[in-house]
Amino acid sequence: MPSLFINSVEIEVQPKENIVQAARRAGVEIPHYCWHPDLSVVASCRMCLVEAGTKKDDGTVAMQPRLVPACQTPATPNTVVVTDSPKVKSSQAQTLEYLLLNHPLDCSICDQAGECYLQDYTYQFGKAESRLDEPKVQRQDKYYIGEQIALFTDRCVMCTRCVRFTREYSGTAELFVTSRGSVEEIEVLPGQPCDNKLAGNVVDLCPVGALCSKDFLYKKRVWWLKSADSVCQLCSTGCSITVDQSESKVERVRPRENPQAQGSFMCDDGRFGWKFAHSENRIRAPRIGRASHGQVASPQLTTIGAPTNAVEQYSMSVNQSTPLATATVSDLTFADPWPGLINHLQSVLKQSAQDHPTKTLAVFSPFMTCEEAYLLADYLKKTNPKITLAMGPVPVVGEDDTYPKGPKGQSPAAEKTRFTIRAEKAPNRLGVEAVLQHFQKSIVNDEQWLSSMELNPFETVLVVGNSPAEWLNDETVSKLRRAGKLIVVDILENNLTHAADVVIPGVSFVEKEGTVVNHAGLAQTFHPAIRCSDGTRPDVRTYMELSGRSGLYHGPTIRAEMASVIPAFAAFETGELGELGKRVFS
Amino acid sequence: MNEAFEPVLLRRRGVAGSQTLAYYQQDGGYNGLQKALKMTPAEVIKVVSDSGLRGRGGAGFHTGSKWGFLPKNYEGPIYLCVNGDESEPGTFNNRILIEEDPHQLLEGIAIASYATGASVAYLYLRYEYGQCYRTLEKAIEEMYANNLLGKNILGSNFSLDVYLVRGACAYICGEETGLIESLEGKRAWPRIKPPFPAIEGAFRRPTVVNNIETLACVTHILDKGPEWFMSMGVPKDPNNPRDPGSYGPKLYCVSGHVNNPGLFELPLGITARELIEKHAGGVWKGRKVKAVVPGGISMGFLSADELDTPLDFAGPGKAGCLGLGTAAVIVIDDQTSMVDVLYNNCRFFAHESCGQCTPCREGTAWSSKILRRIRDGHGKMSDLKTLEDISNTIGIMPGTTICGLADGAAWPIKNALKKFRPEFEEYISKGQKTEMREALAAH
Amino acid sequence: MSALSPEIREKIISYYGRYPNKQAITLPALHMVQEAYNCVSREAINEIADLLELNPTQVVDTMTFYGFFRDEHHPLGKKRVWVCRSLSCMLRGGDELLAEVCDRLHLRPGQTTPDGEMTLELAECLGACDGAPCILINDELQLKVGVEEVLALAKPQGGSKS
Incomplete structure (x- = not known):
């Protein structure tokens, strides 16, 4: 060699x-x-x-x-x-002196501090002093560069990575260099800000604190951030990402280079697509009883106690004219709702499987992880093989959005495509389908089970949602409502949870471990960045307890089990898929 | 010998009607092209190569070799770019060549295109030369009308289109790849090399970029032969196997503090002293020379002791200058402050740095600011060290920039601080000032 | 309403055959537009970009590099007079010429007389050092110029070559 x-x-x-x-x-x-x-x-x-x-x-x-x-x-x-060599070192030091000549040295108020290549290289290769004895050039900051992007003009080193990105990668060409020599700057045209779907990448590309994300601006010092390897769940591209959090709050998401997945970048839908995890609309406790259709809470409606529900319970108490004094502190604060829920679910599902197994339906979602789908399917089929496992709707919005765009926004030829935001807005259709294919022997699609709901409704229906946006339309929900018992796993309150008899809180991808299979059959495991939102717990734990499996959930063990049970998942054999994932099927 | 020299390139200067095709042809014009068309392109390249012709734009590269670098039997188009954007301060030879004798240049362009296989020549002309532009427009029109351009020139298989392109007052477009980028409609940021233009130039095709005076020489080399060309100038240095010699006539632009500024055609190798005293009428107002710019301000300075330096390709370098450059000689008298002169130089390069490479973008602006402060009376001795450091760390020579602009910015600083250091020290230590009027201070 | 006249559009289109791609027409098109309208407006940039199949930012990127082209907020006067300040002219009074003209006209370099007659510019070497100090009036050089000659250009019908 x-x-x-x-x-x-x-x-x-x-x-x-x-x-x-x-x-x-x-x-x-x-x-x-x-x-x-x-x-x-x-x-x-x-x-x-x-x-x-x-x-x-x-x-x-x-x-x-x-x-x-x-x-x-x-x-x-x-x-x-x-x-x-001394020659190289001296050149490095001199170039850094040049780069820093007009740099404001405002690290103390700069977001980039701590992950800045001017800082790092100056420390490693630079010299301690500048000999500049003239006033520094001061330049106007440009908050208008993009809806999410601000330019701190005097920190810029004119590397032109950002300009090249918008020309060569997004093709949208919003950024350009204006003027020349020592007065040149990065600029956009008035009314044409850098708001393309890949725009956020220019902030990551900027090696210094010039281009900053407005969303993250002045939120956290980067050295307080802890990171977890994750996978974006907003479309079937499955971009490898890094989730940066502090004190269990996600602060930002960045692309993690993965040539097998998306490359070096990600889209802004994904970049800001974690916010639902901190939504006010999160379901924070299991709930038995229906709360929808503007009905006044009925006596059967029991939000099973949990710390965050104290207020809710209090208000219920008031509604029912029950004196507050009857609720003890321990009732409100320490009641664990989950054992009761698990018991309830087990008995409902067991009963249903016994009484009318063919009228029992479980609808899986493409937002589930492979492990969730496997544990739930395995449990239900073991309860009764006649239970129907079906695939829920796979959201598709428009067509694949490909880059780099031409000067008039036209899509590139297939062979020139460098990035695709996929129309399929779910992370794991392929993975869930592979599980269903194994347990059900065919994919029962939404058309099939929805028409059954119309003609000959299922008695008991379990639906897993977990979509960050509204997933089922009202018509579908009203058809599902025809079931005698509607059990829903979901993250956010929505039309479906409002129609449900039992609501089980799910958690978002930043709070859990799991594996998703992207459009090309690449399976990637993501890891929890923050602890589960108060009152919630990982979906897999619910399914483990339902099925009576002992011990804590351990991803690699479950994946290894999947590999032995389902040939399609043979690549899960060791349980570990590595940082960049493994291709399971194509 | 110089008194007896018959100008070749400037032969038709000042002659009424010298711009017309009719005059040019009756004066023997387009003989060179006719001869070339009877030869193979390779033979034409050999003639030019044998003449020892070196580019007149500054780098002094052997023209025949430059043409020889083009890929052989290339299938696609090859381009000739004519560099008429030479904006080196002190340089005006192209203006006079074009205004007085456009066909001499255009004949050279046709010969060079035939030799290199170019089917299109772009003549990139600096905006400031409006009259040249119009003169060339007319001349090109005449050529098309007389089968000297267009399809099957003079009945041969050779076809050529020549297009004029106007610059927009940016010095960097005189750098060959800056010119190519500008030609392509982009900001004139010079390209990284390799690939060199001969392999991948204009529109990513093999391209030759030639200087205007170089192409004017080609016309005569084809007409009169390489031996004629080699009969002038300075032969190869027998002690230096790498010296290709300095052959042929050269246009020397003389400006500054002389009695008769002007353009003088002389064999390569005349000394600065001879040029100033014999041809340019000596230093004005009876003063003495303090410094001489040998070839445009990028080349640095000769001191009064170095006036016997021959102005051939090798001479100025031996005196510590960057080179012969454009042979634009600027004479500075003994009443002039070198601090003012150097400030003017530094300010120029700061204004013209394209802004691509960090060391040049920052270094040129910084040196200009330092000199401004020194002129304001706030200089420090340590400034001289800083200026030296800047001059040693910007340019192709140390490898810190893509193009040679920064070398041109560095050399005046190096030479000034080496050859005129006591003047700078005195200026600073005495707290001298140069008054700067408001209109100039703002820029 | 088109910012470019049909004649200019046609002239730009007539250049298509000169180059292997349309972007190369950027500089010629900018010249044509500025010559006709004394500036290159945003609307004109959009139309140039459209004709050349470019993003307008590519045209602006090129345009601003040269410092030669003016946007609609800084249009040129009827005459554009450039005073050279490079070394050869400086040595023969170029700086004084410029400073004097600025003082007498109450202009700073880059500005236009209030009546729109003349825009005064600083120039780097104009390439007429044999006639220092020299100026450029639009695109015609004038050699060995004195203050009064430049001042005359600021008057309507002033100057010979404009």
């Missing part, structure tokens, strides 16, 4: 790498600003200059007299690279 040398470390040549990438494999960080693997090479920041040469056949090395940009130099066989 041909090799090259980075500071005397010999490494194998890999095709199409530049020296920055090769050095990274050799454990050497070459500082850079303008270069990004997904964008064209401009070699303009000059931060990555190194000494380079060639090792000849006779073993001698001929070094080039000038420094070369590592980003622009291919890592070819026998290349010799030196990144730590």
